[in-house]
Amino acid sequence: MSNAPTLNVERTTRKSAVTRRTSPTKRKQYLAAYLFLLPFFVVFITMLVIPLVYAGYLSLFESKLIGGEVFAGLDNYARALTDPQFLGGLGRVGLFFIVQVPIMLGLALFFALALDSMRARGSKGIRLLIFMPYAVPAVVATLMWGYLYGPDFGPIAQIARAVGLGTPDFLSPGNILFSMMNIVTWEFIGYNMIIMYAALRAIPAELYEAAEIDGAGQFRLAWSIKIPAIRPAIMLTVIFSIIGSFQLFAEPSLLNTIAPTVITNSFTPNYYAYNLAFINQELNYAAAVAFLLGLVIAVISYFVQLGSERSARRERKGL
Amino acid sequence: MTVTETRTLVAPGTPGRRRGGSRHYDPSRRRSILLTVLLWLCVLYFIVPLWWLFVSSTKDNSALFSTFGLWFAPELSLWDNLQTLFTIRGGLYTRWLLNTVVYSVTAAFGATLLSAMAGYAFAKYDFPGKKVLFSATLGAVMIPLTALALPTYLLFSQAGLTDTPWAVIIPSLVSPFGVYLMRVYAADAIPDTLIEAARVDGAGEFRIFWQVGLRMLGPGLVTVFLFSLVATWNNYFLPLIMLNTSELYPITVGLAQLQAAATAGGGTQALFSTVITGSFVAILPLIVAFLFLQRYWQSGLATGSVKG
Numbered sequence: 283m284s285n286a287p288t289l290n291v292e293r294t295t296r297k298s299a300v301t302r303r304t305s306p307t308k309r310k311q312y313l314a315a316y317l318f319l320l321p322f323f324v325v326f327i328t329m330l331v332i333p334l335v336y337a338g339y340l341s342l343f344e345s346k347l348i349g350g351e352v353f354a355g356l357d358n359y360a361r362a363l364t365d366p367q368f369l370g371g372l373g374r375v376g377l378f379f380i381v382q383v384p385i386m387l388g389l390a391l392f393f394a395l396a397l398d399s400m401r402a403r404g405s406k407g408i409r410l411l412i413f414m415p416y417a418v419p420a421v422v423a424t425l426m427w428g429y430l431y432g433p434d435f436g437p438i439a440q441i442a443r444a445v446g447l448g449t450p451d452f453l454s455p456g457n458i459l460f461s462m463m464n465i466v467t468w469e470f471i472g473y474n475m476i477i478m479y480a481a482l483r484a485i486p487a488e489l490y491e492a493a494e495i496d497g498a499g500q501f502r503l504a505w506s507i508k509i510p511a512i513r514p515a516i517m518l519t520v521i522f523s524i525i526g527s528f529q530l531f532a533e534p535s536l537l538n539t540i541a542p543t544v545i546t547n548s549f550t551p552n553y554y555a556y557n558l559a560f561i562n563q564e565l566n567y568a569a570a571v572a573f574l575l576g577l578v579i580a581v582i583s584y585f586v587q588l589g590s591e592r593s594a595r596r597e598r599k600g601l
Numbered sequence: 602m603t604v605t606e607t608r609t610l611v612a613p614g615t616p617g618r619r620r621g622g623s624r625h626y627d628p629s630r631r632r633s634i635l636l637t638v639l640l641w642l643c644v645l646y647f648i649v650p651l652w653w654l655f656v657s658s659t660k661d662n663s664a665l666f667s668t669f670g671l672w673f674a675p676e677l678s679l680w681d682n683l684q685t686l687f688t689i690r691g692g693l694y695t696r697w698l699l700n701t702v703v704y705s706v707t708a709a710f711g712a713t714l715l716s717a718m719a720g721y722a723f724a725k726y727d728f729p730g731k732k733v734l735f736s737a738t739l740g741a742v743m744i745p746l747t748a749l750a751l752p753t754y755l756l757f758s759q760a761g762l763t764d765t766p767w768a769v770i771i772p773s774l775v776s777p778f779g780v781y782l783m784r785v786y787a788a789d790a791i792p793d794t795l796i797e798a799a800r801v802d803g804a805g806e807f808r809i810f811w812q813v814g815l816r817m818l819g820p821g822l823v824t825v826f827l828f829s830l831v832a833t834w835n836n837y838f839l840p841l842i843m844l845n846t847s848e849l850y851p852i853t854v855g856l857a858q859l860q861a862a863a864t865a866g867g868g869t870q871a872l873f874s875t876v877i878t879g880s881f882v883a884i885l886p887l888i889v890a891f892l893f894l895q896r897y898w899q900s901g902l903a904t905g906s907v908k909g
Contacts, residue, residue: 310806311726311728311806312726312728312729314722314726314806314807315722315726315728315731316722316728317807318718318719318721318722318726318810319718319719319722319723319734321714321715321718321719322715322716322718322719322775322780323719323734325715325771325774325775326737326738326741326775326777329749329753329771329772329774329775330741330744330749330775332752332756333749333752333753333756334744334748334749334752336752336755336756337748337749337751337752340752340755393640393643396636396640397640399636401632401633401636401637402632402633402636402637402640402641403632403637404637404641408640408641408644410891410892410895411644411647411648412643412644412647413891414647414648414651414888414891415647415650415651416831416891417831417884417887417888417890417891418651418835418884418887418888419834419835419837419852419853419883419884420835420837420853421835421837421853421854421856421857422853422856422880422883422884425856425857425860425876425880426650426653426654426880427650429653429657429877430650430653430670434666435665435666435670436670437653437669437670437671440669440670468646468647468650471647472647521742521743525743529746531837531838532837532838532853535837535857536857536860539857539860539861539864539865540864552838555751556838556842559751559754560842565751565755568751569751569752572748572750572751573748575748576744576748579743580743580744583743
C-alpha cells in the first residue's frame, strides 16, 4: 500500500477514512466479545475438550503386566465390539430408549397440549405437581421406587395382596428394566412437559384464529398447528432423552443394592464403564467403552435429527 | 438445530401478540369436566410416591412393615426419625446437606455467570469465529458426561484435585445449554438501541453488560441458575467418582451409602426409616425453591409475562 501509485490516492484516503472511523470501535468490540467468551471457553476447553481428547488417547493403550502401558491401536475397540457384556448393556439401553422415550414424550406432549388448551380446572396446580418429580434427585427417586416396589412394606404389594393378586415381583430379571423405565418416566415427564408447554405458549395467536374461524376442533388444532409449530422443542426433548437413556447410571447402581443378582455390573454401558474403571481398574478399556458409548449417542442423535428435518421438509412440500 | 428454529423455546414474547388477549379465541369459557378429571387422576401418579415418602418418614421401623404404606401409623415418629437422622454418625447428614448446598449454589452461580457472559457476547456482538464457536458449544450438548467423567477424574487426580469440593464444582461450571438459552434470551430481551445509547453516553462494554444487560436478563438468569442448581444438586455420578471422604459427600452419594448400609446390614433395620426420612428431607429444599421461584423460571422458559 505504501508505494501505491498516486492515481489511487483519492480512493485509498476515502477507504482509510472509513476504516479509521469504524476500525478502533470494531476492534474494541471484538475484544470485548472475546473477553466475555473467555471464561466460558477456558472451562469448556479444560473440562470438555481436553478430557475428551484424553479419553480418546487412553483408549488406544493397553496396560500390560510386563512393560506397562503399551500402544494397542484399536484393540480396545475391537474387544468392546465383541464384548457380550458391553453389547448386552447397549441392547438394554437401546430397548429402554425405544420403549420408554416414546411413552414419556407422548405423555409429556399430551399433558402440555391439555394444559395449553386451558380446558381443565386448576391447570396451574396440575402443571406444578406433574413437574415436581424433576426436583427429586435420581438417587432419591430410585430409593423411593425401590421401596414402593418392595415385596415387604411396598404399598403396591400391600394392595395387590389385599385384593388377592399375590405379591408382584417388580425386581425380577424380566421386569426390572420396565420398573426402571417407570422410575425415569416418573422423573422426567414433567421436565419435558414444561419445555413443550413453554414452546406452545409462544405460538402466535394469529395461527389459532384462522383455524378457529375454520371451525377446527381441538384435536385438529393440536395435530396440524400446535405439534408442527413446536417441532424444534420436541426435537430438543428427544435429543435430551437419547442422551439420558443411553447414559443411565444412578438407577441401575442404586437398584443394584436391592436386587444384586438381577442388576449385573454391566447392566447399562455407563455402569459397566464405571465398574471397569473403578472396580476392575481397567482404565484403558473403560475409556474405550465410554468413548464408544459417546459415539453411539452422537450418531443416533445425528440420525434422529436428520430424519426429523427430512420429514419436516416433506410435510412442508405436502402442504 | 438453528437458533431461529428453537427461538420459540425461550424467547420472551411481545405481550400484544399473545393469544390470551385475543377476542376470537377464548377457550377458558369452555371447560371440560372429563379432561379435568383425567388430568387430576394422572397427577396422582406423580404425587402418590411423594405422599408415601412423607407418610413413611413419620413411621418407625416396625410401623413401616406393619401398617399400610399410604396412611399414617397410629404413632407418629417423625421427630424421632429426624433426631436419628441428624445425629447418626456424628451428624454427618447435616454435613452432606451443607455440602450439597455449597457445591450446587457455587456451581450454579458460576455456570449462570459464564453462560450469561458468553450468551450475551453471542447475541449482541459480531466477531470473527462466532459461528464456529457457537457450533462447538451446541455440539457439546451431545457429548455424554460418561465419556468425560473418567478422563476428568484422571486429570484431576494428577492435579491433586480429587477428593476436594473443586472436583465437583469445576466440571459443573460448563453449561453449553445454558449458553444457548442465554443467547436466545439476550437476543430478544436486550434491545440493541439501548446498548448503542449506552455506548454513545460513553459507557464501556463491561459496564453496559453489568448495568444494562444483566438487569434485563432477570428471568433468563433465574432459569439457567435453577436448572444448573438442579443438575448439580441431583448429580450422583460425578461426586461418586471424585470423592472418597464421607465428610465431603453431597446428599446423593451419602444417601446411597446409607441405603447400601441399610440393605447390607440385614439385622440393623433401624436404618430403613433413617434412609426414608433422609430422602424426604433431601428433596424439600429444591421443591421449595421451585415453588418459591416459579414466577421467574416459568416466565424465563415461557413467554408473555416477561417485559418485552
